[in-house]
Amino acid sequence: MDRLKQCIAMMDEGIGRVSGIIPQMPADEARLCRLMLMLGQDIEEELESELKPNKLNHSEFLTLMILYSRPDGISTPGELCEYTNQGATNMTRIGNALVKRGLISRGSGASDRRKVVIRISAAGRRMVQKMLPPMFPRLANMFGGFSATDKRQLDRLLRKLAGNLDQLGESRHP
Amino acid sequence: MDRLKQCIAMMDEGIGRVSGIIPQMPADEARLCRLMLMLGQDIEEELESELKPNKLNHSEFLTLMILYSRPDGISTPGELCEYTNQGATNMTRIGNALVKRGLISRGSGASDRRKVVIRISAAGRRMVQKMLPPMFPRLANMFGGFSATDKRQLDRLLRKLAGNLDQLGESRHP
DNA sequence: ATATTTTAATTCACTGGTGAAATATGAATC
DNA sequence: GATTCATATTTCACCAGTGAATTAAAATAT
Structure with a gap:
């Protein structure tokens, strides 16, 4: 139980130690990036488990x-x-x-x-x-406890991130 | 170019039409969920492309x-x-x-x-x-244009979401 | 002490997804 | 109007990840 929470705790420690060794690392960004990856995967699993019966x-x-x-x-x-x-x-x-x-x-x-x-x-x-x-x-439980403002903020920030990712992608596929 | 933006635009339209047919759908949550999935995948691809040379x-x-x-x-x-x-x-x-x-x-x-x-x-x-x-x-570009507050907000909202996902997961794996 | 159950890692057979080449049609050029 | 180039889909061979069965070592119960 609390699998994600544990993974996140261990990531926080890990990033802390690594940025001790390599201080140029953008630690906040690394954390956010890892969070996005972890949650993305977890949501994907959640979804697949709902689809499996069909x-x-x-x-x-x-x-x-x-x-x-x-x-x-x-x-x-x-x-x-x-x-x-x-x-x-x-x-x-x-x-x-x-x-x-x-x-x-x-x-x-x-x-x-x-x-x-x-x-x-x-x-x-x-x-x-x-x-x-x-x-x-x-789906509703996923965002249980999110105020209307929380949801609007998250939506805004994710779309902003999407814009940046499109930029990054363009430099990959020229 | 602007792959994500286009996908998101089409998702917005699609969710609009579907929630016209099935009004009980929690449309805001569905949008956020899809955004998380899309961005998660895209970040994963970005990461893999950086790892591939090694x-x-x-x-x-x-x-x-x-x-x-x-x-x-x-x-x-x-x-x-x-x-x-x-x-x-x-x-x-x-x-x-x-x-x-x-x-x-x-x-x-x-x-x-x-x-x-x-x-x-x-x-x-x-x-x-x-x-x-x-x-x-x-990694820095990924969050380019994010204010310190934006980053703190996103961090907070993602960790909150992680807590909810752990709850969901527990009901899956009893 | 011995038998049973649980845990850790591996092997095997399979599914989902990818890159490179093949095929076929359409568009552009000479 | 024949030739070259670009686009849409499919086929083939391969890589990454999963579930079920296997092996070996601990932990627990008898």
Whole structure:
């Protein structure tokens, strides 16, 4: 129990010692970065554990949600790659898996015949509508004790961080 | 460019539409949760891209850093599993990889002979000291434009979130 | 003391995801 | 209008991480 708290305590100590040895290290930033990584992973695990009973993994679920949230229920592998941040290779596999379960259909594109049109099926919509409500309580608990201001602040800071990460990313992929 | 920003814009629209269909959804919490997932992944990628030139992956690097940050430079597979949040299986592989590169040594435990003692080597310490400084500029940029207050706020909110996630986790693993 | 249960680490078979090459269509250039 | 170049998807071979079973050593119960 309290796994994260323990990991964080040990990180705080560790960063303290390391910045004793290497004082140029930006210790506050390192801590925030580690926190983001730890919480991100933990939330991912939490999510996967909620998806497991429905035998979907995160990227399959996300793909399905994007289609569900579209007015027309349609997209293409390439576009889904961008928004799910998955490689094309894996999107092919995800498509195969979802088609096999009848949650989406794949058809040839009309205008550009290189593109494949992916469309959520009625069964896919039902699946989403069945899966979402049970997630709401845990989702609410995740931010239990957060005031409206806390949530606004967190939202603001995360979006600001996103802007910086985009900058960093651009210098990686020139 | 601006990959994250675009993903976030599309998420905002998507959540808007979904909460039109399913109004019980806690939309603010869903947004924050998605933001944490997206940023967590992106930071992970950023980190991996910095580690790649040294042919270490995140979990290998983290393992090495934990050992480095210990006063005695020592741990055991089991303990490293807890703090890296990796399964024992994978820790065996990580150990193999790091031993093969001479960054750690593995020895039999004195008191409890089931436990394996893992110790960072001089080469391991040198590797860490070589790798860290080049990461500092990007780490600083990640939080560029964050005031001291912004950083304190973010730290506070993330630790609060960690507490909630520990609660959630306990109900999963009873 | 011996038998049982628990704990630590490893091995094996598998899943999810990636990079490089292949295929096929479309767009641009000569 | 043939050739070159760019884009969308798929296939193949590989890497990282997981769950179930295995081995060995402690701890506990009988």
